Amino acid sequence: xxxxxxxxxxxxxxxxxxxxxxxxxxxxxxxxxxxxxxxxxxxxxxxxxxxxxxxxxxxxxxxxxxxxxxxxxxxxxxxxxxxxxxxxxxxxxxxxxxxxxxxxxxxxxxxxxxxxxxxxxxxxxxxxxxxxxxxxxxxxxxxxxxxxxxxxxxxxxxxxxxxxxxxxxxxxxxxxxxxxxxxxxxxxxxxxxxxxxxxxxxxxxxxxxxxxxxxxxxxxxxxxxxxxxxxxxxxxxxxxxxxxxxxxxxxxxxxxxxxxxxxxxxxxxxxxxxxxxxxxxxxxxxxxxxxxxxxxxxxxxxxxxxxxxxxxxxxxxxxxxxxxxxxxxxxxxxxxxxxxxxxxxxxxxxxxxxxxxxxxxxxxxxxxxxxxxxxxxxxxxxxxxxxxxxxxxxxxxxxxxxxxxxxxxxxxxxxxxxxxxxxxxxxxxxxxxxxxxxxxx
Numbered sequence: 001x002x003x004x005x006x007x008x009x010x011x012x013x014x015x016x017x018x019x020x021x022x023x024x025x026x027x028x029x030x031x032x033x034x035x036x037x038x039x040x041x042x043x044x045x046x047x048x049x050x051x052x053x054x055x056x057x058x059x060x061x062x063x064x065x066x067x068x069x070x071x072x073x074x075x076x077x078x079x080x081x082x083x084x085x086x087x088x089x090x091x092x093x094x095x096x097x098x099x100x101x102x103x104x105x106x107x108x109x110x111x112x113x114x115x116x117x118x119x120x121x122x123x124x125x126x127x128x129x130x131x132x133x134x135x136x137x138x139x140x141x142x143x144x145x146x147x148x149x150x151x152x153x154x155x156x157x158x159x160x161x162x163x164x165x166x167x168x169x170x171x172x173x174x175x176x177x178x179x180x181x182x183x184x185x186x187x188x189x190x191x192x193x194x195x196x197x198x199x200x201x202x203x204x205x206x207x208x209x210x211x212x213x214x215x216x217x218x219x220x221x222x223x224x225x226x227x228x229x230x231x232x233x234x235x236x237x238x239x240x241x242x243x244x245x246x247x248x249x250x251x252x253x254x255x256x257x258x259x260x261x262x263x264x265x266x267x268x269x270x271x272x273x274x275x276x277x278x279x280x281x282x283x284x285x286x287x288x289x290x291x292x293x294x295x296x297x298x299x300x301x302x303x304x305x306x307x308x309x310x311x312x313x314x315x316x317x318x319x320x321x322x323x324x325x326x327x328x329x330x331x332x333x334x335x336x337x338x339x340x341x342x343x344x345x346x347x348x349x350x351x352x353x354x355x356x357x358x359x360x361x362x363x364x365x366x367x368x369x370x371x372x373x374x375x376x377x378x379x380x381x382x383x384x385x386x387x388x389x390x391x392x393x394x395x396x397x398x399x400x401x402x403x404x405x406x407x408x409x410x411x412x413x414x415x416x417x418x419x420x421x422x423x424x425x426x427x428x429x430x431x432x433x434x435x436x437x438x439x440x441x
Contacts, residue, residue: 001031001032001033001034001134001135001437002032002033002034002035002036002129002132002133002134002135003027003032003034003035003036003133003134003135003136003137004035004036004037004038004062004126004129004130004133004135004136004137005020005023005024005027005035005036005037005038005059005137005138005139006037006038006126006136006137006138006139006162006163006166007038007064007066007138007139007159007161007162008037008038008039008040008064008066009037009038009039009040009050009051009054009059009061009139010040010041010050010051010300010301011049011050011051011052011053011054011331012049012050012298012299012300012301012306013297013298013299013300013301014297014298014330014331014332014335014351014355015141015228015297015298015332015349015350015351015352015354016139016141017053017054017331017332018227018228018231018332018351018355019139019140019141019176019226019227019228020037020054020059020139021054021057021059021332022140022227022228022230022231023137023139023140023176023227024037024059025230026176026227026230026426026429026430026433027135027137027433027437029430030430030433030434030437031434031437031438032135032437035059036059036060036061036062036129036133037051037054037059037060037061037062037139038061038062038063038064038126038129038162039051039061039062039063039064040064040301041064041301042067042068042070046301047061047063049300050300050301053331057331062125062126062128062129063121063125063126064126065102065105065114065118065121065125065126065127066098066102066158066161066162067098068301068302069090069091069092069094069095069098070087070091070302070304095154095158098158099154099157099158101117101118102157102158102161104117105117105127105165106161106164106165106168109165109168109169111127111128111131114127114128126162127165130165130166130169130171131169133171134171134172134437135171135172135173135174135437136162136163136165136166136171136172136173136174137173137174137176138162138163138173138174138175138176138178139176139227140176140177140178140203140205140226140227140228141178141179141226142178142179142369142370142372143159143175143178143179143180144156144159144160144178144179144180144181144183144192145179145180145181145182145183145369145370145371146182146183146184146185146188147182147184147262147263148184148185149262152184152185152188153187153188153191156188156191156192160192160195163175163195163199164195167195167198167199172200172436172437173198173199173200173201174199174200174201174433174436175196175199175201175202175203176203176224176227177203177204177205177223177224177225177226177227178203178204178205178209179204179205179206179209179370179371179372179375180192180204180209180212180213180370180371181208181209181212181370181371182212182370182371183212183216189216192216193216193217193218196213196216196218196221197217197218197220200436201220201432201433201436202218202220202221202222203221203222203223203224203429204221204222204223204224205223205224205225205226205227205372205375205376206223206226206371206372206374206375206376206378206379207223207375207378207379208371208374208375208378209371209375210222210223212371224425224428224429225376225379225418225421225422225425226354226372226376228332228351228354228355228358229354229357229358229418229419229422230422230426231332231333231336231355231358233333233336233337233340233358233359234333234336234337236334236337236340237334237337239328239329239330239334240330240334240337240338243326243328243330243338244337244338244341247291247293247341247342248291249343250289250290250291250343251290251291251292251293251341251342251343252285252290252291252292252293252342252343252344252345252346253293253294253295253326253338253339253342253344253345253346253347253352253356254278254281254282254292254293254294254295254345254346254347255294255295255296255297255307255345255346255347255348255349255352256274256275256278256294256307256310256311256314256348256349256366257297257298257305257307257310257348257349257368258271258304258305258306258307258309258310259271259274259310259348259368259389261389261390263390264390270389270390273392273393274389274392275310275313275314275317276317276394277392277393277394277397278314278392278397279314279315279316279317279318280317280394280397281346281394281397281398281401282314282315282318282320282323283318283319283320284394284398285401286320286322286323287320290343291322291324292322292323292324293323293324293325293326293342294307294311294314294315294323294324294325294326295325295326295327295335295338295339295352296308296311296325296326296327297335297347297349297351297352298349299327307349308325308327310348311325326338332351332355335352335355336355336358336359337359339352339355339356339359339361340359340361342356342361343361344361344362344363344364344401344404344405344408345361345362345363345364346363346364346366346397346401347363347364347365347366348365348366348368348389350365350367350372350373350376353365353373353377354376357380357415357418360412360415360416362385362404362408362411362412362415363385364385364386364387364397364400364401364404365377365385365386365387366386366387366388366389366392367386367387367388367389368388368389368390373386374386374388380414380415380418381414382411382414384400384403385400385403385404385411387400
């Protein structure tokens with residue numbers, strides 16, 4: 001029995017890495033003998049950097065065929081939070097060519113078609129693995145959301161391509177817990193409904209997304225927590241002990257990210273407001289005697305997406321120069337060990353919040369991009385500790401942190417109750433996955 005995890009794995013995003021690793025563990029616990037994952041990257045060196053930790057973890061990788069249109073632009077890529085017009089134009093042209101190739105492969109899904117359209121690939125590509133696999137599993141995470149843009153259908157096509165290909169090749173398709181929605185546009189909803197109703201198992205990671213699918217009549221969709229909540233705490237490695245040796249008992253970790261604000265018209269203004277609010281908040285924490293650590297949760301997959309961009313922007317605006325950056329060759333378990341040494345965490349990267357909660361470190365979420373932050377925190381009865389990135393301001397950050405500071409014991413009690421429920425959900429998921437895989441034999 002073979003399974004392929006899609007759409008891609010990047011070790012530079014430790015949240016996505018955790019979701020891939022936990023997806024593989026679930027599949028193996030359910031009886032799958034051979035589990036592989038699709039890789040990510042623009043060239044051989046890049047792909048090695050994106051997947052070397054996963055390979056060391058014992059999960060083989062296969063060459064991605066749904067490539068990013070940015071792959072030819074290494075010399076033009078900006079290290080700012082937003083792309084320039086030339087980059088956007090070139091990416092659009094590359095994306096059109098990619099669409100034509102992928103569509104033709106979908107119409108005629110044969111090895112001959114693939115070798116004709118991707119002549120530079122070897123035998124370790126994702127398409128060959130699709131042919132050999134019994135099960136196609138979409139890793140957990142943030143998946144589908146649309147905001148009424150003209151490119152929504154195009155986005156759905158690329159996001160759902162491996163699901164389309166799996167269904168076309170009559171594979172058993174599993175959607176591990178993802179966030180779905182908001183979905184705007186009647187046609188967008190019909191396409192998503194059409195595809196998801198044909199998947200064998202569909203899970204969402206918060207109940208807001210479950211409501212979205214219930215409205216679409218995807219009746220077999222079920223709620224299961226984000227897979228990162230299933231991570232088991234490990235003994236800290238030497239590099240984690242080294243990174244945390246100077247952390248006091250009053251320490252706050254902060255994760256920020258470059259964000260394009262697709263929901264608003266003036267994204268530059270929204271981004272400036274975001275980083276300035278976090279900068280004022282960092283100064284506030286230092287004035288109260290806290291150590292402040294900016295943790296790099298995501299280093300890629302491209303230089304354009306690394307958290308260091310936003311961290312540098314924030315620290316440039318801070319009055320104090322006492323904040324410390326934690327950035328290194330860490331995997332998801334290493335970061336969880338780092339968060340365990342902190343007193344509180346304020347996370348834009350939502351998996352920094354989940355990693356912290358796993359080790360009972362109270363965390364505030366700065367939510368972005370769909371339902372995940374609001375929905376997941378609501379499921380834990382912690383909705384008051386979510387701030388939307390579009391509305392972020394220093395006053396709300398300060399007030400929410402002071403509330404957390406005063407209510408940390410209550411917060412941790414809810415986390416402990418949640419952990420018991422999560423273990424029950426994992427057992428339920430393994431049972432359902434085992435039965436589904438057994439039917440695929």
